[in-house]
Amino acid sequence: MTLSAARVGVRVPGRDLLTEVSLEVAGGEVVALVGPNGAGKSTLLRVLAGGLRPDDGTVSLDGDALTSLSLGALAKRRAVLSQELEVAFDFNVLDLVLLGRSPHDVLETPRGRAAAMAALEEVGLATHAALPVTSLSGGERQRAHLARVFCQLGFADRELEGRPGRYLLLDEPVSQQDPAHQLSVMEHVRGVAARGVGVLVVLHDLDLAAASCDRLAVLAEGRVAASGPPSSVLEPALLERVFGVEAHVDRAPWEDGPPRVSFRRVTTKGSSRY
Amino acid sequence: MTARSVVGVRPARSPWRIGLALVGVLVLLMLIGVSVGAVSIAPGRILALLLEPLGVADGRLSDAERAIFWSVRMPRVLMGVLVGGALGGAGAAVQGLFRNPLADPGLVGVSAGSALGAALTIVLGGAFLASLPSWVRPAVLPLAAFVGGALVTVLVLRLGAPRGRAAGLTVLLAGVAVNALVGAFVGLLSHVASDAELRDLTFWTLGGLSGATWQKLAFVAPWILGVLVLLPRLGRQLDLLALGDTEAGYLGLRVARLRVHVVAAISISVGAAFAAAGLVGFVGLVVPHLVRLLVGPRHGALIPLSALFGGALLVGADAVARTIIAPAELPVGLLTASLGAPFFLYLLRREVRVP
Numbered sequence: 001m002t003l004s005a006a007r008v009g010v011r012v013p014g015r016d017l018l019t020e021v022s023l024e025v026a027g028g029e030v031v032a033l034v035g036p037n038g039a040g041k042s043t044l045l046r047v048l049a050g051g052l053r054p055d056d057g058t059v060s061l062d063g064d065a066l067t068s069l070s071l072g073a074l075a076k077r078r079a080v081l082s083q084e085l086e087v088a089f090d091f092n093v094l095d096l097v098l099l100g101r102s103p104h105d106v107l108e109t110p111r112g113r114a115a116a117m118a119a120l121e122e123v124g125l126a127t128h129a130a131l132p133v134t135s136l137s138g139g140e141r142q143r144a145h146l147a148r149v150f151c152q153l154g155f156a157d158r159e160l161e162g163r164p165g166r167y168l169l170l171d172e173p174v175s176q177q178d179p180a181h182q183l184s185v186m187e188h189v190r191g192v193a194a195r196g197v198g199v200l201v202v203l204h205d206l207d208l209a210a211a212s213c214d215r216l217a218v219l220a221e222g223r224v225a226a227s228g229p230p231s232s233v234l235e236p237a238l239l240e241r242v243f244g245v246e247a248h249v250d251r252a253p254w255e256d257g258p259p260r261v262s263f264r265r266v267t268t269k270g271s272s273r274y
Numbered sequence: 275m276t277a278r279s280v281v282g283v284r285p286a287r288s289p290w291r292i293g294l295a296l297v298g299v300l301v302l303l304m305l306i307g308v309s310v311g312a313v314s315i316a317p318g319r320i321l322a323l324l325l326e327p328l329g330v331a332d333g334r335l336s337d338a339e340r341a342i343f344w345s346v347r348m349p350r351v352l353m354g355v356l357v358g359g360a361l362g363g364a365g366a367a368v369q370g371l372f373r374n375p376l377a378d379p380g381l382v383g384v385s386a387g388s389a390l391g392a393a394l395t396i397v398l399g400g401a402f403l404a405s406l407p408s409w410v411r412p413a414v415l416p417l418a419a420f421v422g423g424a425l426v427t428v429l430v431l432r433l434g435a436p437r438g439r440a441a442g443l444t445v446l447l448a449g450v451a452v453n454a455l456v457g458a459f460v461g462l463l464s465h466v467a468s469d470a471e472l473r474d475l476t477f478w479t480l481g482g483l484s485g486a487t488w489q490k491l492a493f494v495a496p497w498i499l500g501v502l503v504l505l506p507r508l509g510r511q512l513d514l515l516a517l518g519d520t521e522a523g524y525l526g527l528r529v530a531r532l533r534v535h536v537v538a539a540i541s542i543s544v545g546a547a548f549a550a551a552g553l554v555g556f557v558g559l560v561v562p563h564l565v566r567l568l569v570g571p572r573h574g575a576l577i578p579l580s581a582l583f584g585g586a587l588l589v590g591a592d593a594v595a596r597t598i599i600a601p602a603e604l605p606v607g608l609l610t611a612s613l614g615a616p617f618f619l620y621l622l623r624r625e626v627r628v629p
Contacts, residue, residue: 051520075526082524088373088516089571099514103526107510152525 001027001062003048003078003167003198009056010043010222017043018054018222025198027164030190032209033202035219036243041202042083042171044219048200049080049169062165075103078167079152083175085145087133093120093144094129100151104160111157118156119147122188124181138176146173146185153197161195168192170201174208186212210234210258218242234259240266289575292568296582300355303590307351310593312601313342345487353486353494353550354592354606355585358557360498360547362584364540365558366565366577367505370512371536372446375566376621379544379558381449382537383426386456388548389479391415391422393463396474415478416493416549423545426456431537435530445533481554481607483592494546501543502581508536509574516571554607556614557584563621 004024010017018040025031025048033041046052048059050066059066061077069077079100087096097119101112120126123143128136136144147155153168154160170189174182182205190212193199203209209216210230217227220242226233239247239261246264251257309315315323322332323343364379372381380386395403395418403411434448464472511532514522519529544558561584562576569575588606591613595604 049524051523071523071528072526075524080521080524082521085517085521088518089370089375089566091513091516091571095513095570095572099517099525102510102514 001165001198003059003061003200005044005048005054005057005059007057008044008047008054008059010040010047010052011055016222018047020057021219021222021224022057023048023200023217023224023227025167025200027166027196027198028193029214030193030199030201030212031215031217032213033200033217033219034204034206034209035225039219040222041219043222045080045169045171045200045202049078050074051080061167072103075152077163077165078169079149081145081149081168081170081173083171085141090132090134092130092132093125093136096133096144097147097151100148103152104154104157112151115154115156116147116151119150120144122150122155122191123147124184139178139181142173142176143181143185146170146188150188150192153192155192164196166197168197168199170199172202172204174203174205182208183212206234206239206261207258210260231259234261239263289569289579293575293579293582296579296586300582300586300589303586303593304351304355307354307589307593308343308347311342311347311596313338315339315343315347349488349491350483350486350592351589353483353491354589356491356495356498357483357547357551357554358561358584358586358588359502359581360543360584361554361557362561362565362587363502363505363577363581364544365560365584366562366573366580367508367512367536368540368558369562370515370573370576371533373516373518375563376559376618377446378556379540380453380555381446382540383430383449383452383456384423384541384544385548385553386453386460387426387541388419388423388545389460389553390426390456390463391418391420392478392552393460393467393475394418394422396478397463397467397471412487412489413493416490420545420549423548424541426452427537427541427545431534435533445537477605478552479607480605481548481552481610482595482603482605483551483588484603486550490550494550497546498543501539502578505536505539505543506574506577508532508539509572509577512536512573513571552605552607554588555611556618557588557610560614560617561587 002024006022008021009019021044023044033044035041043052047054050059053067061069066074094116097116098108098112101116105112117126117129120129123146125140125144125147128140133141133144149168153166154163174185177185186208189199189201201213213230215228216230216233218225218233218238225242226238234249236247236249243263244266246266248262249259251259305317305320308320309317319335319339322335323340326332326335361379368379368381369375369377392415395415399414403414406414430445430449430452433452434445464475467475511527514525514527515529515532522529562580565576565580565583569579588610591609592606595606595609598604
């Protein structure tokens with residue numbers, strides 16, 4: 001049971017966005033996709049989501065080519081949280097979350113509403129259910145959309161949660177969250193994975209990725225530079241090569257803590273112009 | 275954790291309750307619509323007139339009253355309900371389709387196409403019309419307007435969405451370009467038109483319900499009612515589209531197919547409305563906005579309630595148009611545009627306000 005990209009390539013005129021990228025996400029695991037700006041993280045996420053057809057290679061969901069699945073069938077099995085979402089009209093928060101139920105319910109059902117409320121409860125927005133989306137802060141809006149994609153995966157719906165082969169793709173889900181909410185969002189994501197969902201999450205914060213994900217895949221210039229458990233991937237030499245800055249890795253000050261990374265701009269003798 | 279209280283939230287109003295209120299307003303305005311005009315019919319007589327065909331005789335009714343009520347006022351008011359309903363419902367759908375509260379059914383080319391059909395008939399159809407049997411002649415202009423609206427819409431879809439890969443922006447841009455092109459043709463036709471033809475064309479463009487007959491009503495009702503029954507079923511899909519094409523696709527929506535369905539439906543209902551009443555402007559733009567303020571943006575409720583509101587608005591506006599300079603009457607499109615345009619500007623100022 002995996003969502004996997006095999007030797008995927010994406011090109012735009014004059015530039016290769018992805019080259020021979022292979023990546024697998026298994027049910028129940030949380031994989032972080034990290035890398036510098038422009039490395040191709042969002043592009044890879046879109047390819048895995050089925051929103052962008054790769055020029056080379058294939059993407060398959062539990063063995064079926066993504067292209068062989070209908071949009072409706074796909075929507076029942078994987079949910080996507082993109083960056084920079086804008087809702088055209090002033091829906092209230094509960095209605096926004098209910099949109100996540102549309103692959104499962106033809107019409108709105110009490111079960112769907114209960115699930116949507118539970119998802120809002122999970123992300124701490126239950127009291128905001130009746131508010132218009134535009135009245136929320138950026139961080140709250142992001143969490144409302146998170147509740148929507150949880151709902152799409154059958155969150156709090158006993159019948160839907162039992163299904164194997166569900167995947168969640170998150171593009172920088174904590175970009176607008178304060179430190180406390182960053183941790184709680186990742187905790188919710190872990191909770192979803194604990195119910196069998198395979199999660200791929202684009203993150204910029206390597207410490208957060210190391211602390212909350214099973215595996216890290218490092219993308220650099222459209223290629224996978226490294227992939228594996230956080231402690232083996234977060235090596236100073238690799239980080240310096242990929243991010244172009246001086247890196248130092250130590251451990252959190254508690255036992256078996258995840259690796260922690262500190263960065264410093266590379267300073268070579270005579271390079272300072274100040 | 276920010277603990278924001280739920281106090282101060284607009285109360286969630288039930289769409290059913292608002293629908294019921296709108297039906298009430300519509301019926302009231304229809305009653306006013308059949309009673310006012312050059313000859314007014316007292317409200318008490320209307321019931322008698324309605325009951326007479328059912329066998330309840332009322333000796334006080336005159337033949338003139340019967341004729342005005344059944345041949346002039348009733349078809350006119352019913353036409354107002356249909357045309358306003360078509361425009362209101364289509365406006366709600368087209369705004370959802372383009373994710374833009376300032377979109378108007380005319381954007382997809384229906385109004386320009388209808389105008390071209392009408393202009394061709396009025397300016398170049400003289401000899402052709404004369405060759406037709408007299409009972410066919412009144413049907414030619416509406417038919418030409420209807421077909422013109424449909425054809426230009428197909429053209430917009432073809433150009434803006436090749437092979438069904440409809441992107442919202444390209445359809446919109448194709449609509450703008452085709453509208454300009456078709457507008458130039460209509461301009462050319464009005465340039466070569468005689469004074470009388472030009473006057474006919476201008477009046478048609480202003481829109482009005484004065485030509486309403488039972489035949490016309492029978493011609494447009496199936497199209498408009500059919501579309502108004504089907505459109506709300508696309509409501510949930512239009513709701514998904516509010517998230518954008520990509521996100522809606524992730525939720526299983528076949529965006530390009532929805533776009534074709536909605537545009538086709540609109541070209542049918544609005545084309546029929548324009549065919550019967552000319553280019554009644556701004557109803558499709560303004561009405562969905564007001565209804566959205568009342569019931570929120572969910573299209574399943576927004577589309578039917580916008581249709582009801584549009585019907586009520588047009589019947590009301592027509593009653594005003596008939597009485598304000600009686601015994602003459604204003605083209606109702608003039609009234610809706612002169613009320614609609616300032617409202618549009620007000621909306622524009624609100625939309626561009628930095629949040």
